[in-house]
Each structure stands twice: as C-alpha cells, then as structure tokens.
Amino acid sequence: MAEKGYVEKSFNRDTNYINDRITADGSSGWPVEPGRYRLIAARACPWANRTIIVRRLLGLEDAISMGLAGPTHDANSWTFDLDPGGVDPVLGIPRLKDAFEKRQPGYPRGITVPAIVDIPSGEVVTNDFPRITEDFFFQWxxxxxxxxxxxxxxxxREEMEQVMRRIYTEINNGVYRCGFAGEQQAYDEAYDRLFTALDWVSERLEGQRYLMGDSITEADVRLFTTLARFDPVYHGHFKCNRSKLSEMPVLWAYARDLFTTPGFGDTTDFAQIKKHYYVVHHDVNPTGIVPDGPDLSNWLDPHGREKLGGSPFGQGTPPGAIPEGERVSPEGNPLLGPDGLVR
Incomplete structure (x- = not known):
C-alpha cells in the first residue's frame, strides 16, 4: 500500500470513530464484563497513552487486558511486532486492522489506537478515545x-469539561496542527494558537498544583501526554519551537510533578515516542533519522510543586506494582528502576 502522507494545507483531524460504549447496565449491547475486552494501545501514541495511564490509576489491569502495538506502522495498520511471532497473544491477529475488518468488512477509515476489542468475537467495540477513559471511570x-x-x-465536572475541551483543541491537537501544516499561514496561525493555550494553562497552574485544584483528574492525564512528548518530538519535529517545555518554568515543574507520580512516568516510553513520530511521519522527516536527544535526566530534578499543597490522589492511594509484562523497558525510559517505577 502506498505510504500515507500527513501534511495537509491545513490539518483537520478525522474524528469519525466507532463510538459504541461498554456500559455497566449493558444497555449499549456491550456489557461491562471483566476479562471480556482487550485494550489495544501503543505507548508511542498520546491518545492511547491516556488509556494506559487511566487503566493503571484506577486499577483495571485484571478487568481489562492490554495489548501493545509497536511504535511504527504503515498506511495499513498498527501491528503487533513487539509480540512473539508478530501476533497479539490474546486476539491471535498480526494487525489491528483485522479487528476493525471483523467488525466492518472493508472498514473505510483510519485504523487508530486506542481501541477496545471484544475478545470472543474479535471485533472492535470502540476507538472513541475520549469516551474510553471516561467510561473506564464511570462504567467500570x-x-x-x-x-x-x-x-x-x-x-x-462542568468546568473540567470546558478545560479539557480547550486543552484538546488548542494543545493536544494543536501540536499536530503545527506539525502537519502544509502552508506558512496555516502553520503561523496554529503556532500562535498553541502557545496562547500553553500560556493559559501555565497561568492556571501558577497557584494550584493540578488543573482542577489539589488532586489529579482526567484533565491532568490529557495534558500530560502532550507535555511528555513536547521536547523529544513536538519542539523540533513539529516546529513548536517558541520554547521547549524545559524553558517554561511552571509547565516544566508541573510535568515533572506528574512524571514522578505513579501511573504517569512509569507508563512513558520515550524511545517508542521518538521512533513513532520520526519514522512514521515520512513526509515531515524524509530521512527517517531518529534524534538521540534530548537528555532525559532533568525529568528527575526537584519540581517544588509540593509547596502548593494538595495530594495527587486526594483521599485515595497510589496504584500498586506494575505487572512484569507491562513494564516499560529500560531502553524506553532509562529513568525507571527494575520494578518499572520512576527511580
């Protein structure tokens, strides 16, 4: 299949997903049932990384299994090249596209992660990524x-949804709007929108530890996955270069605070992140060369955010040990110990 191009005159994300839901009362036709569904994610992808974080924070590992696609793919599909034989050990398929085709032969849209697959039928239930994490919280x-x-x-909740909407349109999607812009005017407008929004969240976080106050919420998860990729990828590859994250004091301290919080840094694979963007986006980076930097050691510098008060888990507790098969490798994140946790 011909290699897919990503650059457009002005980038617009296709958000037409399979939007079925898995519900506690089963009214959707897909009832909550431990062991029935498999989350297919990729550590490289920020949208999928959200689901990995939330699944760990909520302790859903035993209820919803997880398969991981490799960091690179062609125009056809994400593939399970990290697994022995290149086949997902639960679904028995080499390409995520197989599960989409099982649901809808000739599936006409992009094959995206995250996706949730019904194990008995082998069909994709949903790839509607914002709803997946919301339902992890409310339905499971x-x-x-x-x-x-x-x-x-x-x-x-009402305020949080407004905050998340702006984070999605202006920051999560804003970096892509910069990186895939095919004309100078489109890029200039995207660049201005992105850094206006980053300044806005920075101001919001000056006087409070987290986006919604004294403890982490879904909003923090959604912002973190973009911030974690900012210096390794978006600053250079996507030309989001007014400032590095490490040059934005409030956001940099906030990101380090989250990184050292169980569930965040321990699910972040910098090597896969860089390989995905620099190899897959061939029309942005024709050589396919993956940069060696940046230095990651400063992610462990003291962040000082404790002085703002609060506690990451509120009245709750941190998630426990990471199952050995789900730990990020030392090559993917050298800041993790042998137990898979931030050192």
Missing part, C-alpha cells in the same frame, strides 16, 4: 481498585 467503577482517585469530581 465496580472494578476500580481500593483507593482509586476521583478523576471526574462531580463538583468540578
């Missing part, structure tokens, strides 16, 4: 671990 509540954080506080 019966299977949350004891001490799981309140990622969607009822008294802040």
């Amino acid at each position: 509540k019966k299977f949350h671990r004891e001490g799981a954080p309140d990622l969607w506080p009822a008294d802040r």
Whole structure:
C-alpha cells in the first residue's frame, strides 16, 4: 500500500470513530464484563497513552487486558511486532486492522489506537478515545481498585469539561496542527494558537498544583501526554519551537510533578515516542533519522510543586506494582528502576 502522507494545507483531524460504549447496565449491547475486552494501545501514541495511564490509576489491569502495538506502522495498520511471532497473544491477529475488518468488512477509515476489542468475537467495540477513559471511570467503577482517585469530581465536572475541551483543541491537537501544516499561514496561525493555550494553562497552574485544584483528574492525564512528548518530538519535529517545555518554568515543574507520580512516568516510553513520530511521519522527516536527544535526566530534578499543597490522589492511594509484562523497558525510559517505577 502506498505510504500515507500527513501534511495537509491545513490539518483537520478525522474524528469519525466507532463510538459504541461498554456500559455497566449493558444497555449499549456491550456489557461491562471483566476479562471480556482487550485494550489495544501503543505507548508511542498520546491518545492511547491516556488509556494506559487511566487503566493503571484506577486499577483495571485484571478487568481489562492490554495489548501493545509497536511504535511504527504503515498506511495499513498498527501491528503487533513487539509480540512473539508478530501476533497479539490474546486476539491471535498480526494487525489491528483485522479487528476493525471483523467488525466492518472493508472498514473505510483510519485504523487508530486506542481501541477496545471484544475478545470472543474479535471485533472492535470502540476507538472513541475520549469516551474510553471516561467510561473506564464511570462504567467500570465496580472494578476500580481500593483507593482509586476521583478523576471526574462531580463538583468540578462542568468546568473540567470546558478545560479539557480547550486543552484538546488548542494543545493536544494543536501540536499536530503545527506539525502537519502544509502552508506558512496555516502553520503561523496554529503556532500562535498553541502557545496562547500553553500560556493559559501555565497561568492556571501558577497557584494550584493540578488543573482542577489539589488532586489529579482526567484533565491532568490529557495534558500530560502532550507535555511528555513536547521536547523529544513536538519542539523540533513539529516546529513548536517558541520554547521547549524545559524553558517554561511552571509547565516544566508541573510535568515533572506528574512524571514522578505513579501511573504517569512509569507508563512513558520515550524511545517508542521518538521512533513513532520520526519514522512514521515520512513526509515531515524524509530521512527517517531518529534524534538521540534530548537528555532525559532533568525529568528527575526537584519540581517544588509540593509547596502548593494538595495530594495527587486526594483521599485515595497510589496504584500498586506494575505487572512484569507491562513494564516499560529500560531502553524506553532509562529513568525507571527494575520494578518499572520512576527511580
């Protein structure tokens, strides 16, 4: 298949997903059922990284299994090249496209992660990434671990959804709008929008430890996955170069605070992140050369955010040990110890 190009005159994300839901009451036709579904993610992808973080924070590892696609793919599909024989050991397929085709033969849209697959039928249930993590919290509540954080506080939900909407349109998607812009005017407008929004969240975080106050919420998860990729990828590869993250004091300290919080840094694979962007986006980086930098050791510099008060998990507790098969490799993140946790 011909290699897919990413650069457009002005980038617009296709958000037409398979938007079925897995619900606690089963009214959707897909009932919550431990062991029935498999989350297919990729550590390289920021949208999929969200689901990996939330699954760990809520302790859903035993209820929802996880398969991981490799960091590179062609125009056809994400592939399971990290698994023995290049086949997902639970679904028995080499390409995520197979599960989309099982659901809808001739599936006409992009094959995206994250996706949730119904193991018995082998069909994709949904790839609607914002709803997946929301439903992990509300629909799978019966299977949350004891001490799981309140990622969607009822008294802040309306404001939080407004904050997340701006983070998505202006920051999460904004970096792509810069990187895939095919004309100078489109890039200039995208660049201005992105850094206006980064200045806005920076101001919001000057006087409070997290986006919604004193503990982490879904909003922090959604911002973190973009910040973690900023210096390794977006600053150079996507030309988001007014400032590095490490040159934005408030956001840099906030990102380091989250990175050292269980669930965040221990699910971040910098090597896969860089390989994905620099290899897959061939029309942005025709040589396919993956840069060696940046130096990652400063992620462990003291962040000082404790002085703002609060506690990451509120009245809850940190997630426990990471299953050995789900740990990020030392090559992917050299800041992790042998137990897979941030040193």
